[in-house]
Every structure is written in structure tokens, then in C-alpha cells.
Amino acid sequence: MTNTLYSLDALGTSLAFFMALLLGFGFGFALERAGFSSSRRLAGVFYFTDMAVVKVMFTALVTAMLGLSYLVAAGWISMDQIFLMPTIYGAQIVGGLLFGVGFAMGGWCPGTAAAGMAAGRIDALVFLLGAVGGSILFNELFPLISGLYTAGDRGVQMLYDTLGMSRNVFILVFTLVAVAAFWLAEWAERTRTGHSEYLGSPFLKAFSVALVAVAAGLFVLSPATTNSPTPQTSSHGTTARDETALLAGVEKAGDHIEPEELAARLMAGETGLVLVDVRPAIEFNAFHIRGAINVPLAGLAEALQPFKNKGMVVLYSNGMTHPAQARDSLQRQGFGNVYLLTDGLQGFRERCLKPVSLRLEPLSASQAAQVNAWRNFFAASGLAAKTGPVTTVTPAETGPRLVETDWLASQLGASTIKIIDLRPQPEYNASHIPGAVSLNVESLRGNVGGVPSMLLPAPMLAAQFSLLGIRPTDTVVLVAGDKFHDATLAGMALERLGHANYAILNGTQAKWAQDGRPANAMLPIVTPSEYPARQPADHFTVDYRAVAAKVGKPGTVIIDVRPVEFYTGKKSDEARAGHIPGAINRPYTEDVATSSNMVITLKSREALAAEYGQVIPSQNTEVIVHCRTGHQASQTFFVLKHLLGYPNVRWYDAGWTEWATRMELPVVNKAKLNTPSK
Amino acid sequence: MNTNPDTSKSGPRPYANPYLAGVLLGLVLLGSFVILGAGLGASGGIARIGASTSLCLSPAHTLGSEYFGKWGTQPMNYYLVFMLAGTFVGALFSALLANRVRIQVERGAASPVMLRLGYALVGGLIAGFASRLAQGCTSGQALSGGALLLTGSMVFMLCLFASGYATAWFVRRQWHD
Numbered sequence: 001m002t003n004t005l006y007s008l009d010a011l012g013t014s015l016a017f018f019m020a021l022l023l024g025f026g027f028g029f030a031l032e033r034a035g036f037s038s039s040r041r042l043a044g045v046f047y048f049t050d051m052a053v054v055k056v057m058f059t060a061l062v063t064a065m066l067g068l069s070y071l072v073a074a075g076w077i078s079m080d081q082i083f084l085m086p087t088i089y090g091a092q093i094v095g096g097l098l099f100g101v102g103f104a105m106g107g108w109c110p111g112t113a114a115a116g117m118a119a120g121r122i123d124a125l126v127f128l129l130g131a132v133g134g135s136i137l138f139n140e141l142f143p144l145i146s147g148l149y150t151a152g153d154r155g156v157q158m159l160y161d162t163l164g165m166s167r168n169v170f171i172l173v174f175t176l177v178a179v180a181a182f183w184l185a186e187w188a189e190r191t192r193t194g195h196s197e198y199l200g201s202p203f204l205k206a207f208s209v210a211l212v213a214v215a216a217g218l219f220v221l222s223p224a225t226t227n228s229p230t231p232q233t234s235s236h237g238t239t240a241r242d243e244t245a246l247l248a249g250v251e252k253a254g255d256h257i258e259p260e261e262l263a264a265r266l267m268a269g270e271t272g273l274v275l276v277d278v279r280p281a282i283e284f285n286a287f288h289i290r291g292a293i294n295v296p297l298a299g300l301a302e303a304l305q306p307f308k309n310k311g312m313v314v315l316y317s318n319g320m321t322h323p324a325q326a327r328d329s330l331q332r333q334g335f336g337n338v339y340l341l342t343d344g345l346q347g348f349r350e351r352c353l354k355p356v357s358l359r360l361e362p363l364s365a366s367q368a369a370q371v372n373a374w375r376n377f378f379a380a381s382g383l384a385a386k387t388g389p390v391t392t393v394t395p396a397e398t399g400p401r402l403v404e405t406d407w408l409a410s411q412l413g414a415s416t417i418k419i420i421d422l423r424p425q426p427e428y429n430a431s432h433i434p435g436a437v438s439l440n441v442e443s444l445r446g447n448v449g450g451v452p453s454m455l456l457p458a459p460m461l462a463a464q465f466s467l468l469g470i471r472p473t474d475t476v477v478l479v480a481g482d483k484f485h486d487a488t489l490a491g492m493a494l495e496r497l498g499h500a501n502y503a504i505l506n507g508t509q510a511k512w513a514q515d516g517r518p519a520n521a522m523l524p525i526v527t528p529s530e531y532p533a534r535q536p537a538d539h540f541t542v543d544y545r546a547v548a549a550k551v552g553k554p555g556t557v558i559i560d561v562r563p564v565e566f567y568t569g570k571k572s573d574e575a576r577a578g579h580i581p582g583a584i585n586r587p588y589t590e591d592v593a594t595s596s597n598m599v600i601t602l603k604s605r606e607a608l609a610a611e612y613g614q615v616i617p618s619q620n621t622e623v624i625v626h627c628r629t630g631h632q633a634s635q636t637f638f639v640l641k642h643l644l645g646y647p648n649v650r651w652y653d654a655g656w657t658e659w660a661t662r663m664e665l666p667v668v669n670k671a672k673l674n675t676p677s678k
Numbered sequence: 679m680n681t682n683p684d685t686s687k688s689g690p691r692p693y694a695n696p697y698l699a700g701v702l703l704g705l706v707l708l709g710s711f712v713i714l715g716a717g718l719g720a721s722g723g724i725a726r727i728g729a730s731t732s733l734c735l736s737p738a739h740t741l742g743s744e745y746f747g748k749w750g751t752q753p754m755n756y757y758l759v760f761m762l763a764g765t766f767v768g769a770l771f772s773a774l775l776a777n778r779v780r781i782q783v784e785r786g787a788a789s790p791v792m793l794r795l796g797y798a799l800v801g802g803l804i805a806g807f808a809s810r811l812a813q814g815c816t817s818g819q820a821l822s823g824g825a826l827l828l829t830g831s832m833v834f835m836l837c838l839f840a841s842g843y844a845t846a847w848f849v850r851r852q853w854h855d
């Protein structure tokens with residue numbers, strides 16, 4: 001079995017660019033051989049004077065279709081390794097109708113116009129300029145037509161499934177139709193122009209017989225329809241089958257669950273039901289269905305692995321498109337128990353959470369009672385369920401933030417203020433902020449699954465913070481010594497526990513001393529607490545797979561925050577030197593200013609905003625930060641997410657330590673020459 | 679008949695047998711499936727040129743836009759851009775071999791040049807727009823998606839030919855001799 005570049009997620013590599021160039025060469029060569037560098041010949045198809053378009057296009061289509069089917073049957077390639085475009089009826093019907101107008105008017109389509117331009121056709125150049133303009137026009141109008149762009153989205157659909165035929169039968173029928181089209185095309189040319197080169201010729205007869213024979217041969221080679229990319233897996237666990245039976249009465253389609261059914265199951269506290277919100281974290285935090293967990297689409301398959309074919313997984317977003325795509329992808333990866341919430345969150349709001357008073361349809365007393373029960377269970381708890389006991393304080397005051405020494409001085413002695421001093425112990429022992437507890441930030445990290453220096457799992461962190469007497473309701477103040485990023489790393493540990501209420505002292509301990517604030521050498525009296533370990537994984541940490549999936553993909557900015565000589569590969573103390581392809585370098589040291597007496601402060605928000613505005617295209621751009629072990633990158637994470645408010649920042653904790661050792665992962669080493677991964 | 683004495687002694691050579699050219703095209707497409715794991719495409723590359731143009735004209739607006747914005751600051755770093763470049767070079771190679779390169783506005787002898795160019799421009803505009811909407815053109819959707827037997831691609835192809843035939847009569851003057 002070969003691996004395609006798509007299946008390796010390597011379509012953005014220079015190897016893929018080179019192969020695309022070569023394949024494009026073959027494409028252009030074949031188009032020109034066929035005479036598709038002539039708009040008259042192309043347009044002839046619409047006037048029945050020159051049917052070359054039908055002959056060439058359907059021959060090519062049938063050739064590739066049959067060739068691919070044989071390769072799949074022989075086990076050389078799997079359909080899963082090929083990018084399959086979703087069926088979106090609205091967009092493709094309207095797009096197809098419009099495209100036909102453009103094709104007939106212009107006498108070209110985009111590929112043939114490139115060939116026509118090569119053959120000197122000025123009309124092809126003009127067509128291409130128009131097509132560039134049309135693309136720009138589409139972008140400008142996108143906000144108006146985005147509904148149409150996703151209208152009728154059915155995910156990946158194979159025509160033989162849509163028609164209810166077996167793949168082999170469909171291919172045979174399709175080949176027969178193509179052969180009939182060839183003869184009709186020849187006949188049309190003779191009728192219209194008095195001349196047909198191939199009608200009734202021995203060549204066309206032999207060619208027709210050969211195509212049909214090859215298509216029929218598939219029945220011998222792969223008698224069953226095993227090469228469907230979305231097999232209706234018979235490997236559903238027994239639970240999944242039970243679920244299907246349970247759902248049979250209420251489902252419109254086998255893969256949907258209606259809002260009312262979901263609400264009933266959630267209220268019943270059904271175990272084995274995993275509700276997954278695939279929207280961005282910021283939307284999830286604003287509101288989500290009670291009991292949902294938030295998993296970004298990128299990490300879905302991995303995050304849901306424990307629930308694969310166990311119980312029932314329900315995906316939802318605002319609408320249906322993303323969950324449908326995700327479900328198709330999961331199903332191809334063997335998940336047989338993934339369902340969609342019909343009409344998504346919008347449907348849930350409309351059908352379950354809409355107050356009785358706002359409903360247009362008359363409700364019976366029992367229906368009204370049902371709606372009120374739903375509202376009591378879901379509507380009231382949307383926000384509170386997430387943030388825990390924090391009640392009346394506004395989010396701005398409770399989220400991760402930067403504080404100055406005067407604020408901390410005013411808070412000293414408050415029972416909910418817990419100060420953690422992250423300096424080495426001798427310095428702490430000599431003098432510290434009154435009441436501060438000492439913590440070595442390295443104790444928050446350890447070897448996780450073979451990767452050293454990983455932030456520890458939530459239960460272990462919870463145990464450590466419990467020993468420090470930290471409670472979920474506390475405001476934790478983190479004070480660093482000569483490494484500002486010690487504070488941000490401790491912040492990551494708190495965030496993993498869902499403890500957003502922490503502050504980092506700007507200027508570190510040195511500023512506190514310089515300002516002449518109180519200090520002593522007393523050890524505080526600490527009553528250990530029982531900090532609860534949050535169950536679901538955090539949503540800001542990404543692993544190498546998630547990072548690799550973004551390499552070469554537009555729309556994601558990967559920031560390597562290590563010193564520049566490590567980024568370029570000039571220096572290295574890891575398995576390989578260099579950086580992740582496409583990653584940009586912004587050393588973490590550029591975010592801070594260090595004065596002569598070791599006062600480390602973050603640069604002003606305005607300065608940082610301007611500098612990061614240069615490298616991150618928009619506020620909503622997804623950003624992945626990493627360094628060698630995750631330590632330095634935690635500082636960049638804090639700056640981007642909490643100081644500058646970028647909502648989609650992820651932290652690749654394992655960092656270069658891991659990436660460099662995984663030889664399958666691509667590396668750019670500017671110190672040497674580029675070393676492609678394959 | 680040769681009207682261009684400095685290119686070659688002989689005139690343009692005839693086109694290949696369309697069925698054999700189709701087999702060649704099909705094999706290239708198959709190669710694309712096996713090597714890239716994706717079909718052939720042309721409009722994707724054109725759209726990238728559009729995004730790049732838009733970036734030059736108004737970077738902030740483009741990066742903030744919903745569709746082009748997600749392609750980032752380097753939209754040309756995309757395999758279909760390279761494929762489009764290859765298509766041009768491959769066609770040039772074939773056209774030179776067959777002595778078919780002629781700088782001309784291809785049209786019916788009785789058709790004004792500006793009429794033909796006007797249709798080409800508007801046709802291009804519509805096709806460029808439509809291929810973004812449908813996420814592909816004759817190459818990426820109809821041919822590649824058709825060979826994969828994708829429902830949406832087949833629907834696209836059907837609609838394309840239906841409206842092409844419906845439109846052709848209205849724009850026939852550009853081909854009148």
C-alpha cells in the first residue's frame with residue numbers, strides 16, 4: 001500500500017509542490033494534445049460541431065475511475081488516502097449552472113484557458129483575468145452567500161450510494177453510458193458537419209469493447225463492494241446497536257439525534273453519552289449545552305478515541321456542516337457510534353430552550369411543563385456549570401491577568417489571595433512576600449509517555465496545588481524570579497485545572513524589592529486543600545499530530561519562540577536541528593524588558609499588540625506556540641491569549657524535544673540545506 | 679495553411695485522437711490520485727492568484743476577509759498554484775511540438791474582436807466565481823470528482839452542461855464565420 005501525500009498531510013511540502021508541477025505538466029500536455037488549447041474546439045461541444053470535450057473528458061473520467069478501482073481492488077491504495085470533496089447540493093447546483101454559463105460564453109474553462117494561453121490565445125488570457133476577478137468577487141460577496149456555500153451539505157457522498165447501487169454495477173452502467181455518449185457524439189458530428197472521423201470505425205468499436213470489458217472485469221477482481229470509503233461498519237459494538245434500536249423511533253436519519261431526545265437523555269443522566277461541542281472555545285465558554293465537553297475539530301478523533309464504538313457520541317456546533325464533516329471523517333476512521341444533533345445548537349435553542357411565551361405554536365400544559373423543565377435544567381446552568389463557584393465577579397477580574405506591585409500590596413492578608421513564589425528555594429528562604437508559598441516550577445512537569453518536561457496531568461497538578469492549600473475559589477498570584485516564564489508555566493498548570501483566576505506579578509520579585517514592599521522569611525501556615533481534578537483534558541494543549549496537521553496549511557500561524565540560532569538550526573541540543581516547516585520565529589525574550597537590577601516586565605500591551613499584529617494576520621487566526629520543552633512558549637501563550645486577547649492560541653507543550661526525534665515529521669534546517677522529510 | 683512564415687515550414691499538426699488523448703489525461707489524473715491523493719485542479723490556483731492580487735491591493739481587508747483570510751499571507755504557497763504553472767508549461771511544450779502556437783484572438787471570422795473578448799472576460803468572471811462557490815471547476819469537480827464517483831461532482835457536471843447548452847445559443851455570434 002502506498003501513502004499519498006494527502007494521507008501524510010504533506011500537500012503543503014515542497015515535494016508536493018514539485019509533484020503538482022509535474023502532474024500539471026502532464027495535465028497541460030494532455031489538454032493541448034486533445035486540442036483543448038482552442039476555444040472554438042471547446043465551444044463546439046455546445047453547438048454539436050466538435051464533440052471533443054465529451055470524448056476526451058469522459059474517456060479521461062472513465063480511465064481514471066477504472067484505473068483507481070483496479071488499484072483499490074489490488075490493495076495498492078485505499079479511498080481513504082484520497083481527498084474526497086463533500087457533496088453540497090446548493091453550492092454545486094448553483095455553481096454548476098453558473099459555471100456552464102461562463103464556459104459557454106467564454107469558450108474556456110480554467111484549465112483549458114491555461115493551455116490556450118500557452119498556445120497564444122489572447123481570449124484565454126482575458127478569460128483567466130476574468131476568472132481571477134471572479135474569485136476576488138466571490139471573496140467580497142462571501143458574507144452574503146456563505147449560506148449558499150454550505151447549503152445542502154451532505155458530507156462525502158458516493159453517487160452509487162446515493163442511487164442505491166453497488167459500486168461495480170454503477171461503474172459498469174456509467175461506462176456503458178460513456179460509450180453510448182461517444183457514439184452519440186460521433187453521430188451528432190456527422191449529422192451537423194457531414195463528417196465524423198470515428199463513427200463506426202474499427203478503432204471506436206475496439207475502444208468501446210475494451211472499456212466495457214475492463215469495467216466488467218471489476219466484478220471478477222473485487223466481487224464485493226468492499227472498496228466503499230464509508231462502509232456501513234458491521235463492527236458496531238453491541239451498545240451502539242442498542243442505541244440504534246433505541247433511536248429508531250425518533251430519528252429521521254440513522255445518524256441524527258433530535259434535540260428533545262438528547263435533552264431527555266442528558267436529564268436522565270445517561271452514562272455512556274458523550275456530548276461534544278466542536279465550536280471554538282470562546283463560543284463554548286459563552287454558552288454550551290450542559291454536560292458538553294469542548295473539543296476542537298482538529299483533535300477530535302484523538303480525543304474521542306476512548307469512546308470509539310462505546311456508548312454514544314453526539315457532536316454539535318451552531319449548525320450542521322462542521323459536525324457532519326467531522327462525523328464522516330470519524331466514521332471513515334472506524335467510529336460507528338457518532339451522531340449529530342439535528343439542527344445543532346440553533347435547533348436545540350429553538351426546540352428545547354425557547355421560552356413558552358415566545359413560542360408561536362400552541363402548547364399543551366404537559367408540553368409547556370416539559371419546556372420549563374428543559375429550561376430549568378439547561379438554560380439556567382449554561383454558564384455557571386463551566387466556571388464553578390465564582391459568582392458575582394466579572395470575568396475581567398477573575399481571568400488570567402498581569403498585576404502590578406501596588407495591587408498585590410493592597411491585597412496582602414486577604415484570605416482568598418494565595419501567593420506562589422517560584423524562585424529557587426535559597427532565595428525564597430532569605431526573603432519573600434509575606435504569606436507566599438514556595439514552589440519549584442519543575443515539580444509541575446515530568447515525563448509523560450516518554451516525553452520529558454511535559455506539564456503533568458490534571459490529577460497530579462491538583463494534588464500539588466492541594467498541598468499548597470490552593471482552593472478553586474482562590475486568587476492565585478504567581479511571582480517569578482529571574483525567569484518570567486516560570487510564572488506563565490505555573491499559570492498553564494492552573495489553567496489545566498480550569499483555574500482561570502490567577503495573576504502574574506509584573507516586574508517579578510525584583511520589582512517588589514525595588515519598590516520597598518514588605519517582605520519576611522517566615523514560612524506560612526498552610527492547610528492542605530482538596531483541589532478537584534478536572535475530568536476532561538484541557539483545550540489549549542496540542543500534540544504533534546495536531547501540529548503536523550497544520551503544517552503547510554494556511555490559516556494557522558506556528559510561532560517558534562526559541563532563540564533565533566536554535567530556530568535556524570545553527571545551534572541544537574536535540575535530535576535534529578532546525579524548525580517546523582512554515583513556523584515563524586519570535587523569541588520569547590522579545591516580549592520582556594529586563595532592567596539592570598533584574599526587574600523583568602512584560603512590554604506594554606500596545607507595543608506587543610503592534611509587534612504580534614505583524615505576524616498574526618487576524619484576531620481569530622489560530623496560533624500554535626512552541627519552544628523546546630513548553631516553558632518559554634508558556635510566556636508567549638500568556639501574552640497572546642490573556643494580554644492581547646487572541647482567542648485561538650494553542651500550546652504545543654512537547655515542543656522541539658519531541659518534534660526533533662520523530663523522524664517522520666518534517667524539519668526545515670536553514671543552517672544546512674532544506675531537508676525534506678521524505 | 680500557414681500564415682506565419684517564421685515559425686515553421688509546415689502548418690499546425692492535427693490534434694491527437696481524442697480517445698487516446700482522453701486515456702492520457704485519465705492516466706495523469708490517476709497519477710494525481712496516487713501521488714498527491716487529490717485530483718487535478720485549475721481554478722484553485724487561479725483563486726490563489728486572486729487572493730494574492732487582493733493582498734497586494736488591500737492587505738488588511740484581505741486578511742480580515744472570511745474566505746481569502748484563511749489562506750494567510752502567502753496564498754501562493756499551495757500545490758494547485760504549482761499545478762497551474764505546470765499546466766501552462768506542459769501545454770506550451772505540446773503546442774510548440776505540434777507548431778500550434780499562434781498569437782490570436784480565437785473567434786468566428788465574422789465576429790468583432792471586442793465581442794469575443796467581452797464574452798471571454800464576462801465568461802471568465804462567472805466561471806471564476808462559480809468555481810469558488812462549487813469548490814472546483816471542470817478539472818477539480820467534474821473530472822476529478824466525477825472519476826471518484828462523488829455525488830456532488832456529478833451533479834455539478836450535469837448542471838454545467840445543462841446551462842452551457844442553454845446559454846450557447848445566446849452567445850453564438852462570436853463563432854459566426
